[in-house]
Amino acid sequence: MQAQDSSPSAPYLAASSLACRRGDRLLFRKLSFIVKAGEALHITGANGTGKTTLMRAAAGLTTPYAGEVERDGELGLLDERPALDLDQPLGKALEFWARVDGCAAPSEVLGALGLHGLLEVPVRYLSTGQRKRAGLAALLSREVPIWLLDEPLSGLDVAAIETVTRLIEAHVKGGGLALIASHQRLDIEGLQTLELGDYAPAIKEEEAF
Amino acid sequence: MITALLKRDLAKFFPFAGGGASLPVMFFIAVAMLYPFAVGPDVNILSRTGGGVVWIAALLAAILPLEKLVAQDIELGFFDQLRLRGLTEEVMMAVRLVAHWLSFGPPLILATFPAAALLAIDGPTLHLLLLGLLAGTPGLAAIGLMIAALTASLRAGAALSGLMLVPLALPILIFGAGALARQDSASLGFVAAISLGLVAMAPFAAGAAIKAAREV
Numbered sequence: 001m002q003a004q005d006s007s008p009s010a011p012y013l014a015a016s017s018l019a020c021r022r023g024d025r026l027l028f029r030k031l032s033f034i035v036k037a038g039e040a041l042h043i044t045g046a047n048g049t050g051k052t053t054l055m056r057a058a059a060g061l062t063t064p065y066a067g068e069v070e071r072d073g074e075l076g077l078l079d080e081r082p083a084l085d086l087d088q089p090l091g092k093a094l095e096f097w098a099r100v101d102g103c104a105a106p107s108e109v110l111g112a113l114g115l116h117g118l119l120e121v122p123v124r125y126l127s128t129g130q131r132k133r134a135g136l137a138a139l140l141s142r143e144v145p146i147w148l149l150d151e152p153l154s155g156l157d158v159a160a161i162e163t164v165t166r167l168i169e170a171h172v173k174g175g176g177l178a179l180i181a182s183h184q185r186l187d188i189e190g191l192q193t194l195e196l197g198d199y200a201p202a203i204k205e206e207e208a209f
Numbered sequence: 210m211i212t213a214l215l216k217r218d219l220a221k222f223f224p225f226a227g228g229g230a231s232l233p234v235m236f237f238i239a240v241a242m243l244y245p246f247a248v249g250p251d252v253n254i255l256s257r258t259g260g261g262v263v264w265i266a267a268l269l270a271a272i273l274p275l276e277k278l279v280a281q282d283i284e285l286g287f288f289d290q291l292r293l294r295g296l297t298e299e300v301m302m303a304v305r306l307v308a309h310w311l312s313f314g315p316p317l318i319l320a321t322f323p324a325a326a327l328l329a330i331d332g333p334t335l336h337l338l339l340l341g342l343l344a345g346t347p348g349l350a351a352i353g354l355m356i357a358a359l360t361a362s363l364r365a366g367a368a369l370s371g372l373m374l375v376p377l378a379l380p381i382l383i384f385g386a387g388a389l390a391r392q393d394s395a396s397l398g399f400v401a402a403i404s405l406g407l408v409a410m411a412p413f414a415a416g417a418a419i420k421a422a423r424e425v
Binding site for chain 2: 022023056059060061062063075076077079080081082083084085086096097099100101
């Protein structure tokens with residue numbers, strides 16, 4: 001990718017010889033990457049190769065089995081669980097995060113994600129795709145440089161996939177960076193790809209652990 | 210951030226705020242109402258044993274909210290999102306402890322008045338009972354929070370947490386109800402001390418438990 005300004009405050013996310021386990025099973029090892037401002041990295045891999053585990057380790061929520069994750073800059077994670085109270089109407093649920101973050105989701109963000117008509121609907125009754133879009137709205141309003149997106153396109157319809165892809169692209173172009181775990185095809189300019197399956201341990205190696 | 214979190218936790222757990230959170234208080238009064246039916250309307254028996262029944266009812270009422278206390282928010286990814294915003298698990302659990310106590314301690318103490326009337330409890334005993342519950346319910350809340358956090362990732366967590374609370378709450382029950390039998394408030398000091406210790410410990414223990422629950 002083109003050289004970005006290399007001042008120490010430029011956000012980045014890097015992993016060096018990372019290895020993660022789930023239970024007793026080693027999922028991947030010797031995984032290294034660096035994502036700098038203005039870049040996006042697409043993590044691909046079949047189900048069970050450890051995409052979600054990698055995202056959680058990259059977010060600092062879990063400690064990797066070996067190796068380390070380094071980052072500079074605030075980070076936001078969008079995963080299968082958008083942390084919205086099921087009993088609350090969507091508007092109220094988003095309002096809580098707005099209060100925590102000290103900034104509300106701008107109206108145009110809600111509009112772009114097609115959420116305006118849903119603000120009165122309890123989160124319990126929203127579909128997977130609608131919840132995902134709501135989670136993305138909460139992430140967008142925070143204006144953090146590092147995005148970790150775990151399956152951002154799952155459950156979305158064709159129009160929403162296009163919208164979300166454009167939003168990710170705009171975030172990256174605006175000096176942010178994104179690590180995207182998805183088994184779906186992503187149509188983003190300058191996207192790098194990393195196949196997690198390539199880092200799965202050989203069977204013999206796995207037995208050694 | 211902490212005020213927003215406390216407000217949200219209270220909205221979730223406070224009685225009459227919706228979501229069936231008033232159940233512990235109803236349960237508490239129901240026990241006090243059933244007891245005279247079971248042992249007969251003899252005022253002497255009722256007033257002698259009534260205080261102990263109120264304590265048992267309070268202890269059992271403390272079990273009811275445990276199922277929703279922590280597990281649901283782990284499932285929703287709530288603690289993860291707060292962690293990413295720089296809040297530590299210990300602070301989250303301290304806030305949760307305050308919200309949990311506020312949502313069952315004071316309502317239970319208020320409900321002690323109708324319960325005392327139903328059980329023919331006299332003035333001095335009621336006084337000791339109220340003081341005891343004021344000193345003891347924070348401890349019960351702390352035990353409940355620790356157990357709820359520990360069992361959150363277990364499949365049979367809800368049933369297990371009820372069983373685990375009973376032995377751990379024994380010291381509070383012994384000293385709290387003991388004060389009634391002797392008509393002496395001295396042992397309530399022990400209740401307060403136990404509660405204080407538990408409240409100081411709970412955020413750290415519960416915080417460690419939800420951190421450990423991620424590393425599965």
